[in-house]
Amino acid sequence: MKAWGSKLRRIRALVWKETHQVVRDPSSIAIGVVLPLILILLFGYGLSLDVRNVPIALVIEQPSAEAMELVAGFQLSPYFQPRVLRSMPAAQQQLLEHSVDGIVRIPADYSRHLGAGDAQLQLIVHGGDANRARIIQGYVGGAVGAWSARQQAQGRAIASAPVKLQTRLWFNEADDSSYFLVPGLVVLVMTLIGGLLTAMVMAREWERGTLEALLVTPVRSDEILLGKTLPYFLLALVGFALCVLSARYLFHVPLRGALWVLLGASMLYVLVALGIGLLISAWVKNQLVASQLTMLVTFMPAFMLSGFLFDLRSTPLVVQLISYALPARYYVALLQTVFLAGDVWSVIVPNTLALAGMAAALALGSRVAMRKTLE
Amino acid sequence: MNAAAPALIAQQLCKQFRRKDEAAVQALAGISLEARHGELTALVGPDGAGKTTLMRLAAGLLRADDGSLTVLGVDVGSDPQQVQDRIGYMPQRFGLYEDLTVAENLELYADLRGVSAAERAKRYPALMEMTALGPFRTRLAGQLSGGMKQKLGLACTLVRSPELLLLDEPTVGVDPLSRRELWEIVRGLVADQGLTVLLSTAYLDEAERCSRVILLHQGKVLSQSAPPEVAGLASGRCFVATPSAQQSARALQARLLDQADIIDAVPDGGRVRFVRGTGAAAAGAIDDVLRGLAVEAVAPRFEDGFMMLLRAHANREPLQAVLVTRPIAGRPDDAVVQVQQLLKKFGAFTAVDRISFEVRRGEIFALLGPNGAGKTTTFRMLCGLLTPSAGQLRVAGADVRSAPASARSRLGYVAQKFALYGPLSVIENLEFFASAYGLRGQRRRERIAWATQQFELADQLRAMSAQLPGGYKQRLAMAAALLHEPEILFLDEPTSGADPLARRAFWRRISALADQGVTIIVTTHFMQEAEYCDRVAIMDSGQVLSQGSPAEVRQRASTLARPEPSMEDAFIAVVEQARSRANASGTAPPVAA
Amino acid sequence: MLDSLLRIVALTRKELLAVLKDRRSRLSLLIPPVVQALIFGYAATYDLNHVSYALLDQDHSAASRQLLAALDGSGVFQRVADLQRPGDIASYIDTRRALLVLQINQNFERQLLAGTGADVQLIADGRNSNTAGTAMGYVSSIVEQFNSTWGGEHGWSAAPVKVVDRAWYNPNLETRWFMIPGLIGTLTLIQTMMLTAMSVAREREQGTFDQLLVTPFRPFEIMAGKALPSMLVGTVQASGVLLVAQLWFRIPFAGSYLTLYSGLLLFLLAAVGIGLLLSAVAATMQQAMLYSMLLIMPFSLLSGLTTPLSSMPGWLQYLTAINPLRYAIDVTRRVYLEGTGLYLLISDLWPLALLAALTLWGASWMFSHRMQ
Known part of the structure; x- marks a missing residue:
């Protein structure tokens, strides 16, 4: 019992020391607080895949009432900022200069063909950003469809399509991109605090020689590990709270699942990130290398290979296999589900188990790596 | 515990370091030595002699390749934690937490070493008085001078009286004032509290003040004895010469060093102190240099004996003077x-x-x-x-x-x-x-x-x-x-x-x-x-x-x-x-x- | 003049030796950009080639089979389940077993034959609304094709206006084509900037900077000697990514290498200038690294690499004016995909040149005034 008492005292002393350091060291503040805040702001206001106000050239080769009606349709749409031009070469030049993203050409014989019911519009989009191009194609189709609907409403006989597709986007009815960016934000912030910060502070102990003195005391290696883990674990939870609050009140993303499920999953993920950070720093013992390595193995994959931005199912098998080894993948699945879909246990349980397994393996790994020697 | 048994015993201790694509370095080549209870033992020797390696082995931070090392009756290799619970160790670069204040650093080590509140109340004032850090309790450790950092480091290792104190070059880069203060602290601890200390140092005058000195050279023990014994090796060979009026002490020293049979020569208070070797052959040349100068025999110091020992074992590398190829223009008094x-x-x-x-x-x-x-x-x-x-x-x-x-x-x-x-x-x-x-x-x-x-x-x-x-x-x-x-x-x-x-x-x-x-x-x-x-x-x-x-x-x-x-x-x-x-x-x- | 040049060469050589001599650091400079280009080239795509969907066909008619054949024949859609009841839909979406559920109502064929037109319901998992949107777009174009085929066979009058669309520069609308040229700048920025910022901070920490300052080196020579090696490393890294794009992903290179490399040169100058500026501010390597990271993150998020600049709020778009990566990504994409010539890139090049000039000037000012 006495042994346990002194063990607890030692852990408490280490935690206290670490907390003092975090508060006083500007670099910990930078990574643990400033960077997450920058990320929250950037994600909230900077990143958006929503396409609005697309500059588009409308080329009217021969003005007519019918053509002007169509132009009015484009002008009404919130998606477009149309510019009316008279010739194709001028429009092509603008496309080349990137001052417009697409060209809608209304041919000279448009009104004649419209009477015959076989009018054609030509759409040229800039395919560079394929995603955007596809969205613009859809919008142009929509603008034309809206025009036909208005024609129908005015009682003109216009044929309707045989099959009409009615689409519904579940969990994100308003198609708001912050709904899927916010879970990604949480992953990045947790990774930053859990992985990068921990790797750096641990490597710093090796670098500054503070560990050598610490090792030759009654401190056990598991106590050193706990002393390192606890403060950053708590700091990560603060970051988590910040993210959830901004998600709720700044970006108005719903939380449809239970908060405790979200919290539990996040705690597991932080443990995994902490484990990676500790393992890397115990291995390289150098702040510079540790931080670069951590960026490479945790942060970049959390951004690119976790499935929050890009769909993993469409990547080659090798990339999918790699993503299975990355904790971010499981955490993103959990976040997206708990935030937007609710407590779907068949998603939550396997992903949580995967994270728990990783956390256990990493705890064991850092326990082995953190031997009390300098060799 | 048997007080008569030495606090540290090394037997045939070996340690090798391997670096990638390089030959292994034999840091310690089967050394046997001991440090006695209640004594101040110094570890001296040139760079790369293995002093730090030995310290780290004793602190359980490294594992020996061969041989045995017993500290406070415990085999370090098999139970390093028990040794670490009982000793104090101050590495060459003591890792103070620079973001913590003086008091917080002390508190941390007191907590880690399980010092009770009652003990602290007694211990802290003593430590503060000893290190004169009292006025700086709330200052961040990173803002202390080099000497104060070393003293704080020492205080941290002393928050609980260790059974053995290991100090690895505690005075490197410390100015003479702080060095003297540090040294007084350590000596006081040994004299008043019977603390056992093993320290390594590059200062031979410090070694001279220890009760025993172990001289390491290239991973081997050259000598292990009391300083007067080492000094005695040079007895009858130490002299002080007064340079002539036109000659500087430095110039005389240089001339002496050029002689084959001079073990050592250093300027000392305007005169030159030198140690003559055993060879008789070159004696004439030395006498030529000293002709007409006042030379008196002096008692040997530890340093003289140290140089005798080293010269006997190290290949005698002649102390080379540098030759400038282009004379410097201008008058000498400019x-x-x-x-x-x-x-x-x-x-x-x-x-x-x-x-x-x-x-x-x-x-x-x-x-x-x-x-x-x-x-x-x-x-x-x-x-x-x-x-x-x-x-x-x-x-x-x-x-x-x-x-x-x-x-x-x-x-x-x-x-x-x-x-x-x-x-x-x-x-x-x-x-x-x-x-x-x-x-x-x-x-x-x-x-x-x-x-x-x-x-x-x-x-x-x-x-x-x-x-x-x-x-x-x-x-x-x-x-x-x-x-x-x-x-x-x-x-x-x-x-x-x-x-x-x-x-x-x-x-x-x-x-x-x-x-x-x-x-x-x-x-x-x-x-x-x-x-x-x-x-x-x-x-x-x-x-x-x-x-x-x-x-x-x-x-x-x-x-x-x-x-x-x-x-x-x-x-x-x-x-x-x-x-x-x-x-x-x-x-x-x-x-x- | 000659002396000055020789000193710059000597410093450049020393920097390169220090970085490239050690096999590990050599590899750490060259391998990550190429590996990242490969992995991100595959992973960073908004295109879908594997969309799992569940079907609730309550009609089981020839017409519904014809529609489904079009869907299944596309190669993109994989049917994972045939549902029996509408109540099953939720479980498939919730558990992520299906991204889409297509529901065809009981009297689908009857309504079609009656000429009234039939509705088909498509439900998508909006947890990643971007993926879902793309998938729905795929479905709707298949439905459109079905409409024109069916309409032609069954005497429906065609839609009055037909949109004939074409995408220039990327005819198949592959995101990879868009993403990988953008990586040329992104992947080089990180290490170029860090390498420069660190190399001065390292010298400062190890005391060699003082040693340099007491030699006849002038501040601008030191800067040049620090900038050149990083730019060389950056050029090699960029070329590595360029090779991956051309040889591995087979993305046709439409422009001129001269144009591309002139743009990259300006970009690297600006990146190195920022690195030098950071190193003039940072006292230690740790600070240099932190500052670089604090910059790199917004730089890469606000560069237009993954999300378009035009979707950002106006004030933020103005802020990106100081982001060299934004211009570099635009230049590399346009030169690579469109073969844009130098004169059309002026709007990207002059800000880069200005950034380079300002940062380099600022760094040299800091260097000569910080030694007081």
Whole structure:
């Protein structure tokens, strides 16, 4: 019992020391607080895949009432900022200069063909950003469809399509991109605090020689590990709270699942990130290398290979296999589900188990790596 | 526990280090030694002798390859934790948490060592009084001076009386004042509390004050005995010679060192102390050098015996003098460096307070002073690395700040800790500095060949600089700074952490350079080294407290109680006097930044 | 002049030696950009080639089979389940077993034959709304094709206006084509900037910077000697990514290498200038690294690499004016995909040149004034 008492005292002393350091060291503040805040702001206001106000050239080769009606349709749409031009070469030049993203050409014989019911519009989009191009194609189709609907409403006989597709986007009815960016934000912030910060502070102990003195005391290696883990674990939870609050009140993303499920999953993920950070720093013992390595193995994959931005199912098998080894993948699945879909246990349980397994393996790994020697 | 059993026993202890794609280094080659309870045992030896390795093995931070090591009756290899629970260990670079205050650092170690509140109440005041850190309890450890950091480190290892205290070079880079204070603390602990201490040191005068000294050399034990026994090895061989009126002590020392059968010669209080070897063959040559001079036999010191031991085991490397290929122009008495009313302020803090001095051509000039006295700031202004706030500063006839870059090619600079490019090899470093000084073609080849030969760099030209031993690094740094044959050489603590052999070789080269007209300005913490200099200036709180030849400075500090002070005594007296005057006049005590 | 040049060469050589001599650091400079280009080239795509969907066909008619054949024949859609009841839909979406559920009502064929037109319901998992949107777009174009085929066969009058669309520069609308040229700048920025910022900070920390300053080196020579090696490393890294794009992903290179490399040169100058500026501010390597990271993150998020600049709020778009990566990505994409010539890139090049000039000037000012 006495042994346990002194063990607890030692852990408490280490935690206290670490907390003092975090508060006083500007670099910990930078990574643990400033960077997450920058990320929250950037994600909230900077990143958006929503396409609005697309500059588009409308080329009217021969003005007519019918053509002007169509132009009015484009002008009404919130998606477009149309510019009316008279010739194709001028429009092509603008496309080349990137001052417009697409060209809608209304041919000279448009009104004649419209009477015959076989009018054609030509759409040229800039395919560079394929995603955007596809969205613009859809919008142009929509603008034309809206025009036909208005024609129908005015009682003109216009044929309707045989099959009409009615689409519904579940969990994100308003198609708001912050709904899927916010879970990604949480992953990045947790990774930053859990992985990068921990790797750096641990490597710093090796670098500054503070560990050598610490090792030759009654401190056990598991106590050193706990002393390192606890403060950053708590700091990560603060970051988590910040993210959830901004998600709720700044970006108005719903939380449809239970908060405790979200919290539990996040705690597991932080443990995994902490484990990676500790393992890397115990291995390289150098702040510079540790931080670069951590960026490479945790942060970049959390951004690119976790499935929050890009769909993993469409990547080659090798990339999918790699993503299975990355904790971010499981955490993103959990976040997206708990935030937007609710407590779907068949998603939550396997992903949580995967994270728990990783956390256990990493705890064991850092326990082995953190031997009390300098060799 | 059996008090009679030694606190530390090593038997046939071996330790090898392997680096990638390099031959293994045998750090300890089967050593057997012991440190007794209640005694102060010193570990001395040149660089790379294995001192730190032994300390780390004893602290359970490394595992031995072979042999046994028992600390406090426990086999360290099988139960390092038990040893770590009971000993105190202060590594060479004590890892203080710089973001924590003095008090917080202490609290941390007290918590980790399980010191109860009652014990703390008794222990802290004692530690604070002992280390004089009381007024700085709330200061961040990162803002303490080097000496104060070492004292805090010691206090942290002493929060709970350890059964054995391991100190790895506790006084490296610490100024003489702090060194004396630290040393008094340690001696007090041994004398009053019967603490067992094993410490390693590069200062032989420190070793002399221990009850036993273990001399390590290349991973082997050369001797293990009480200091007087070591000194006794040199008995009957130690003499002091007084140079003639025209001759400097340094010149006489140099001449003596050139003789084959001189074990050691050092300038000492204006005279030269030397140790003669056993060989009779060369005796005539030595007598020639000493003809007409007053020579008296003196009692041997520990250092003399130490040199005897080392010389017997180390290959006798002749202490080489450096030959300058191009004579330095100008008359020998020209003032090469002129400093008048030099002032440097950092915000409200005055680092250098209107100092003035002059250095003449071919002189060796030393700036001495405690940590934070303003030496380094002065030095950096002399080299043009800092702009003075006021005052005049001329180096080699030009104002370093406004002079074109080419004027800088007349000075050479060896920074603290030998700033070399670690990942580059020796030859690549030389080539880079040759280019930096605009050496080309034939001359560049000649100068690099000269440096390689004069500084004995040939055997490791392709080795990575970062992995060179300390003495080699120092030679390379000197070589790089001399490639362009500067008129003035600046050396900032060039011998800090160097072993006695390397220091002698260093000063032999420096003396030779000065004799050939190179002006040398140096800072050092080794007060004996001031004896090599023509003139010294003692600084504290940004002011020059005393300057003149070493003899003059010593003379001024002599008192009735101590009519013939050593340089170190003189230094401490001068600084303490100035500080007590400042305190008396009500100014705040000088605080090292 | 010659002396000055020789000193710059000597410093450049020294820097390169220090970085490239050690095999590990050599590899750490060259391998990550190429590996990242490969992985991100595969992973960073908004295109879908594997969309799992569940079907609730309550009609089981020839017409519904014809529609489904079009869907299944596309190669993109994989049917994972045939549902029996509408109540099953939720479980498939919730558990992520299906991204889409297609529901065809009971009298689908009857309504079609009756000429009234029939509705088909498509439900998508909006947890990643971007993926879902793309998938729905795929379905709707298949439905459109079905409409024109069916309409033609069954005497429906065609839609009055037909949109004939074409995408220039990327005819198949592959995101990879868009993403990988953007990586050329992104992947080089990180290490170029860090390498520069660190190299000065390292010298400062190890004391060699003082050693440099007492040699005849002038501040601008030191800067040049620090900038050149990083730019060389950056050029090699960029070329590595370029090779991956061309040889591995087979993305046709439409422009001129001269144009591309001139743009990259300006970009690297600006990146190195920022690195030098950071190193002038940072006292230690740790600070240098932190500052670089604090910059790199917004730089890469606000560069237009993954999300378009035009979707950002106006004030933020103005802020991106100081982001060199934004211009570099635009230049590399346009030169690579469109073969844009120099004169059309002026709007990207002059800000880069200005950034480079400002940062380099600022860094040199800091260097000569910080030594007081």
